[in-house]
Amino acid sequence: MPVSDSVSRPDTDADGDRLPINELFASLQGEGKLAGVPSTFVRTSGCNLRCWFCDSYHTSWEPTHAWMGVEEVVAEVDALAPEHVVVTGGEPLVHDETATLLSELADEYHLTVETNGTLETDAPVDLASISPKLASSTPTPENAPTDTDPGVWTDKHESARIDLDSLASLVDHADDFQLKFVVTGRDDLPEIESLVDDIRGVTSREVRDSDVLLMPEGQTRDALARTRTDVADLAAEFGYRYTPRLHVDLWNDAPET
Numbered sequence: 001m002p003v004s005d006s007v008s009r010p011d012t013d014a015d016g017d018r019l020p021i022n023e024l025f026a027s028l029q030g031e032g033k034l035a036g037v038p039s040t041f042v043r044t045s046g047c048n049l050r051c052w053f054c055d056s057y058h059t060s061w062e063p064t065h066a067w068m069g070v071e072e073v074v075a076e077v078d079a080l081a082p083e084h085v086v087v088t089g090g091e092p093l094v095h096d097e098t099a100t101l102l103s104e105l106a107d108e109y110h111l112t113v114e115t116n117g118t119l120e121t122d123a124p125v126d127l128a129s130i131s132p133k134l135a136s137s138t139p140t141p142e143n144a145p146t147d148t149d150p151g152v153w154t155d156k157h158e159s160a161r162i163d164l165d166s167l168a169s170l171v172d173h174a175d176d177f178q179l180k181f182v183v184t185g186r187d188d189l190p191e192i193e194s195l196v197d198d199i200r201g202v203t204s205r206e207v208r209d210s211d212v213l214l215m216p217e218g219q220t221r222d223a224l225a226r227t228r229t230d231v232a233d234l235a236a237e238f239g240y241r242y243t244p245r246l247h248v249d250l251w252n253d254a255p256e257t
């Protein structure tokens with residue numbers, strides 16, 4: 001099992017900026033403020049965290065990808081002719097070339113970046129979709145998604161998962177933002193409340209309760225069916241917004257959905 005936090009680059013870079021692309025597809029945005037909006041997704045591979053529940057296992061725990069030139073990615077997006085483009089991963093901001101891609105797409109498309117909030121970017125972003133990772137995301141030998149002990153990743157994940165400077169920068173920089181928390185149960189709420197307070201303390205921007213979204217943990221329809229009502233009830237109780245996972249409800253999170 002790969003345990004490095006980066007994907008190995010090919011020997012030659014003769015074609016200019018390249019990105020490890022896991023998948024590129026058209027679907028409906030399944031999560032967040034823009035749920036239901038037709039969008040083209042660009043999924044990079046490689047992540048600096050290892051959430052035990054990662055629904056994109058082949059971009060984090062065991063990354064797979066093709067190396068594509070930024071211009072090649074732009075051409076595939078153009079061919080699908082969306083209004084909205086979602087750049088996700090893996091963690092898209094671990095790659096410097098993601099900034100180049102965002103800059104190339106910015107004039108034509110509405111850009112959402114799905115990020116775990118641990119890294120900053122100067123690139124143009126319309127919606128920073130920030131999903132800070134809670135203590136309940138940390139991998140342990142008991143919950144890790146493979147037979148292998150998560151080893152160094154328990155500590156690496158735990159020490160890297162929150163970076164207030166990056167969170168402030170992402171909130172301040174984008175045209176709009178959302179804080180989209182994966183919720184496993186009621187025990188996550190004290191940490192969410194305290195982190196939202198901390199973020200309010202470091203950004204000059206207003207963080208409304210309606211910018212805070214609770215998303216049920218669940219990679220499959222069955223798993224989601226077990227968590228979503230409790231999470232919706234928690235959102236109503238605490239005054240936050242609830243977000244569904246439409247692609248899981250509709251297509252069971254199959255590849256390219």
Ligand SMILES: C[S@@+](CC[C@H](N)C(=O)[O-])C[C@H]1O[C@@H](n2cnc3c(N)ncnc32)[C@H](O)[C@@H]1O
Binds near residue numbers: 056089
């Ligand atoms: C695969 S991540 C990629 C972007 C970035 N690495 C991040 O975590 O925000 C895309 C979105 O899926 C969410 N996610 C991943 N696994 C999930 C699960 N099992 N249940 C609910 N949401 C999940 C993440 O929190 C994030 O909002």
Ligand SMILES: Nc1nc2[nH]cc(C(=O)O)c2c(=O)[nH]1
Binds near residue numbers: 029030056088089114
């Ligand atoms: N339909 C759909 N909507 C999504 N919103 C965020 C996603 C992601 O994996 O970042 C995602 C995804 O994988 N599929």
Ligand code: SF4
Binds near residue numbers: 047060089
């Ligand atoms: S930060 Fe995102 S891509 Fe990385 S392991 Fe967690 S959910 Fe998966």
Ligand SMILES: [Mg+2]
Binds near residue numbers: 055
């Ligand atoms: Mg997804």
